[in-house]
Amino acid sequence: MLVVALLSVDELKRYSRQLILPNFGAREQRKLKQSKVVVTGAGGIGCPALYYLAACGVGNITIVDSDKIEANNLNRQILFTPADVGKPKAETAARRIMEFNPEIKVEAIEEIIMYDNCFELLKGFDAICDGTDNFPTRYAINDAAVVNKTPLFHAAALQFEGRVFTVIPGESACLRCMFPVIPPAGTIPSCREAGILGPVLGVASSVQAIECVKHLAGLGAKLGGRMIIFDARTVSFDEFKVKKNKNCTACGGKGFVPSPVEYKCEG
Numbered sequence: 001m002l003v004v005a006l007l008s009v010d011e012l013k014r015y016s017r018q019l020i021l022p023n024f025g026a027r028e029q030r031k032l033k034q035s036k037v038v039v040t041g042a043g044g045i046g047c048p049a050l051y052y053l054a055a056c057g058v059g060n061i062t063i064v065d066s067d068k069i070e071a072n073n074l075n076r077q078i079l080f081t082p083a084d085v086g087k088p089k090a091e092t093a094a095r096r097i098m099e100f101n102p103e104i105k106v107e108a109i110e111e112i113i114m115y116d117n118c119f120e121l122l123k124g125f126d127a128i129c130d131g132t133d134n135f136p137t138r139y140a141i142n143d144a145a146v147v148n149k150t151p152l153f154h155a156a157a158l159q160f161e162g163r164v165f166t167v168i169p170g171e172s173a174c175l176r177c178m179f180p181v182i183p184p185a186g187t188i189p190s191c192r193e194a195g196i197l198g199p200v201l202g203v204a205s206s207v208q209a210i211e212c213v214k215h216l217a218g219l220g221a222k223l224g225g226r227m228i229i230f231d232a233r234t235v236s237f238d239e240f241k242v243k244k245n246k247n248c249t250a251c252g253g254k255g256f257v258p259s260p261v262e263y264k265c266e267g
Contacts, residue, residue, distance in 0.1 A: 006026075006030055006033075007026060007029060007030065007033070008103070010103065011029070011033070011057065011103055014057070014101075014103065015029050015056075015057050018056065018057075023219065024217065024219070028217040028218060028219070029057055029217075031216060031217050031218055032056060032057045032058050032059065032213065032216055032217055033057055033058075033059040033104075034059055034060075035058050035059055035060065035126045035127070035216040036059075036060040036061075036062070036124065036125045036126050037053060037058050037060070037061050037062070037125060037126060037127045037128070037129060037212065037216070038061075038062040038063075038064060038122055038125045038127075038128050038129070039053070039061060039062070039063050039064070039128075039129045039131065040064050040065075040113060040122070040128060040129070040130045040131060040132050040137075040141055041064070041065055041130065041131035041132040041133065042063050042065040042067075042077070042079065042089040042090055042092075042093040042131075043065070043067075043073065043076075043077055043089070043131055043132075043133060044073075044076035044077055044131070044133075044157065044191075044196065044198065044201035044205075045130075045131030045155045045156065045157065045201055045204060045205045045208070046063070046065070046077075046093070046129070046131035046205070047076075047077045047078045047079040047080070047093065047205075048078060048201065048202045048205040048206060048209070049129050049131060049155070049205040049206075049208055049209045049212075050063065050079065050093060050097050051078070051079070051097070051100065052205075052206060052209035052210075052213070053129070053209055053212065053213065054097045054100055054101040054104055054106075055100070055101065056209075056213045057101075057103070057104065058104065058212075058213070058216065059103075059104050059105065060104065060105045060107075061097065061104060061105070061106045061107070062106075062107045062108075062109060062125070063089075063090045063093050063094050063097075063106065063107070063108050063109065064090065064109045064111060064113060064121065065088075065089040065090040065093070065108075065109075065110065066090075066110050066111055066112040067088075067089050068086055068087060068088055068089065069084045069085050069086065069087050069088075069089055069092060070085060071085050075196075075198045076196060076198035076201050076202075077089075078198075078202075079092070079093045079096050079097070080092060080093075080096075088108070088110050090108035090109060090110050091108045091110065093108070094106040094107065094108035109121070113132065113137050113140060113141065114140065115136075115140045115143075118140045118141060118143070118144040119143075119144045119147055119148065121144075122141065122144045122145070122148060122150065123144075123148050123150075125150055126150070126151075126216060127150065127151045127152075127153060127212050127215060127216060128141060128144075128145055128150055128151070128152045128153065129153045129155075129208055129209070129212055130142075130152060130153065130154045130155070131155060131156075131205065131208075133156075133190065133191065134190070135182045135183055135188070136182055138154070138156075138175065139175060139176070139182050141154075142154075142167065142174050142175040142176060142250060143176070143250050143256065145167055145169060145174070146167070146169050146174050146250045146251045146256060147250075147256050148169075149169045149170065150169065151166070151167065151168050151169070151212075151215055151221065152166070152167040152169075152174075153166055153167075153208045153209075153211050153212045153215075153221070154166070154167065154175065154208070155204040155205050155207065155208035156204065157191075157196060157200045157201045157204045158190075158191060158194055158196060159191075159194050159195055159196060159197070159200075160197055160200060160231060160232040160233045161200065161229065161230065161231055161232070162200045162201065162203050162204030162207075162229070162230040162232075163204065163227060163228065163229050163230075164204050164207045164208050164211070164223060164227070164228045164230075165178075165223060165226075165227045165228070165242075166211050166221050166222075166223035166224045166226075167224070168221060168224040169251065170251075171224055172224030172225040172242075172244065173224075173225050173242040173243060173244045173245065173248075173251070174244075174248065174250050174251045175250075176245070176248050176249060176250040176251070177242055177243070177244055177245040177248045177250075177251065178227070178242050180245070180248070180249065197232060199232070200230065200232045203230050203232070204230060207223075207228060207230075211223050225241055225242050225243070225244075226239050226240070226241055226242065227239060227240055227241075227242055
């Protein structure tokens with residue numbers, strides 16, 4: 001009863017369909033309310049993830065993005081409208097999410113995530129939801145998550161394919177366990193070059209948000225050490241297991257080995 005008292009009448013109404021779920025009640029909802037999540041990138045992955053994190057009642061959300069909204073974002077970045085073109089993504093996304101759920105707190109940080117700032121910038125959160133769109137930034141976020149011992153929920157998509165991967169520091173493999181070195185520039189096309197079908201991002205970010213919410217509520221994240229791949233062309237899911245690499249320069253037994261020269265983050 002004490003936990004129920006900490007939820008307002010409006011919150012009890014808003015989250016009523018969650019509160020009747022098996023193994024999910026007021027205690028779990030309170031955990032979400034008290035959680036702090038940082039979403040890196042308010043783009044095609046970040047926008048749907050933000051909606052669902054806010055809808056589920058994650059109480060404190062920080063959005064980090066340095067970009068401004070472009071017309072070509074609108075096929076997939078569902079927080080924005082044509083009237084938003086030219087406005088900062090982080091600030092616009094934060095305002096829209098606060099309108100969507102006034103019960104939560106949302107902060108916007110208009111800053112490029114770099115190797116030099118990521119470890120401090122991403123410290124103090126209960127989870128990271130990564131929706132950035134370039135490899136140097138993703139690796140910087142992965143390394144910061146490992147060093148800060150912050151669970152990382154990563155999602156990405158290109159053309160008709162989406163991928164989701166969870167990193168639980170100290171327990172599961174990290175991004176560097178799979179791919180030790182950042183792919184050389186130009187070897188993997190971006191969505192500007194190869195294209196992207198908007199709903200694919202929605203599928204990937206929805207799985208990402210599910211994993212994050214389950215973890216925050218104490219229900220456990222199940223994608224640690226498993227990469228899920230969604231193919232929209234065949235409407236199929238595949239997965240492969242990823243083992244921790246004892247020689248990993250991020251999470252291996254020797255501890256984190258910084259490589260500042262490797263990082264040339266694009267924001």
